[in-house]
Amino acid sequence: MFQVKRFNELTTDKLYQLLKLRVDVFVVEQNCPYPEIDGLDQDCLHLFTEEAGVITSYCRLIPPGVLYNEPSIGRILVHPDYRKKALGRAIVSEAIRVIKEAFNRRDIKIHAQVYLDDFYTSFGFKPVSDEYLEDGILHVDRILSEDVSEQ
Amino acid sequence: MIILAEKKEKCDKGMLGGILVSWYVKAFQDLSPHKWYEMAKLRSDVFIVEQTSAYHEFDDLDQQSLHLYYEDRGQVVSYCRVIPEGYVYSEATISRVIVKKSHRKTRLGKQLLKRAVEVASEFNTKPIQIQAEQYLTAFYQSFGFEVISEPYLDCDIYHVDMIRRETDVSSQTF
Numbered sequence: 001m002f003q004v005k006r007f008n009e010l011t012t013d014k015l016y017q018l019l020k021l022r023v024d025v026f027v028v029e030q031n032c033p034y035p036e037i038d039g040l041d042q043d044c045l046h047l048f049t050e051e052a053g054v055i056t057s058y059c060r061l062i063p064p065g066v067l068y069n070e071p072s073i074g075r076i077l078v079h080p081d082y083r084k085k086a087l088g089r090a091i092v093s094e095a096i097r098v099i100k101e102a103f104n105r106r107d108i109k110i111h112a113q114v115y116l117d118d119f120y121t122s123f124g125f126k127p128v129s130d131e132y133l134e135d136g137i138l139h140v141d142r143i144l145s146e147d148v149s150e151q
Numbered sequence: 152m153i154i155l156a157e158k159k160e161k162c163d164k165g166m167l168g169g170i171l172v173s174w175y176v177k178a179f180q181d182l183s184p185h186k187w188y189e190m191a192k193l194r195s196d197v198f199i200v201e202q203t204s205a206y207h208e209f210d211d212l213d214q215q216s217l218h219l220y221y222e223d224r225g226q227v228v229s230y231c232r233v234i235p236e237g238y239v240y241s242e243a244t245i246s247r248v249i250v251k252k253s254h255r256k257t258r259l260g261k262q263l264l265k266r267a268v269e270v271a272s273e274f275n276t277k278p279i280q281i282q283a284e285q286y287l288t289a290f291y292q293s294f295g296f297e298v299i300s301e302p303y304l305d306c307d308i309y310h311v312d313m314i315r316r317e318t319d320v321s322s323q324t325f
Contacts, residue, residue, distance in 0.1 A: 037188070
């Protein structure tokens with residue numbers, strides 16, 4: 001069901017699909033002309049689900065020390081045609097599990113969009129910053145700490 | 152230009168001021184994920200970020216395109232794609248024409264277009280149609296393209312359609 005790939009394990013075709021979907025969601029749908037392709041992907045694990053050749057959900061897992069001292073989850077998306085099926089909840093749960101396994105870390109820091117406060121709170125992510133605007137979108141930093149993730 | 156027939160790739164290497172520089176023409180299938188990522192990042196940095204345009208940069212035409220690019224010390228600094236006839240227009244087309252910020256004002260754009268016209272027209276035997284950003288009309292005219300539409304807005308940027316008919320470009324100066 002879930003696939004996890006290092007950058008080097010992606011084919012050029014699969015990478016195209018992933019980057020296209022990210023630009024379609026984070027640039028076009030969110031109307032935000034920002035550097036979506038930021039040069040961090042070569043260091044990341046890429047977690048996704050696929051149905052009949054369509055990437056239905058995706059996120060990247062950023063190792064500790066690359067973006068924050070803690071590992072991070074970024075570019076979390078569900079394909080527009082596959083929303084309202086709890087795929088977002090499923091991929092975030094899987095991301096937390098894979099991070100523990102792959103990076104041997106239980107703490108995770110994310111850069112969350114504020115409109116998803118309830119969603120991230122339900123996983124135990126706690127706000128650790130004030131809300132701030134980035135690329136015109138309100139964000140807040142959140143941390144899932146070791147003790148919470150063990151519950 | 153060296154043609155690597157077995158890989159359907161073209162490569163033209165040379166030295167410029169002691170630095171290895173190379174022109175490449177590659178089909179999508181012959182690009183490594185790393186090289187594709189570099190091109191995708193350059194395209195996103197220029198057409199989305201620099202031009203502040205939240206549009207569908209990746210349109211699924213790349214898999215059918217030839218990717219023409221110039222490397223300076225292993226880094227892609229100039230790029231465009233050549234789309235064969237029948238996908239966007241009945242003619243072949245050239246798009247996503249880029250010179251990286253660090254390499255502008257070095258006439259690299261002219262070299263890029265000259266090579267792109269050669270690739271797209273299969274050495275002047277076929278016409279090429281393009282959707283040009285209007286402020287570059289004179290640039291494209293210098294390669295033999297003629298304006299064939301009124302200016303129009305696409306993604307908030309003025310464009311004109313241009314065509315380069317079956318002409319011999321060899322007498323022109325670049």
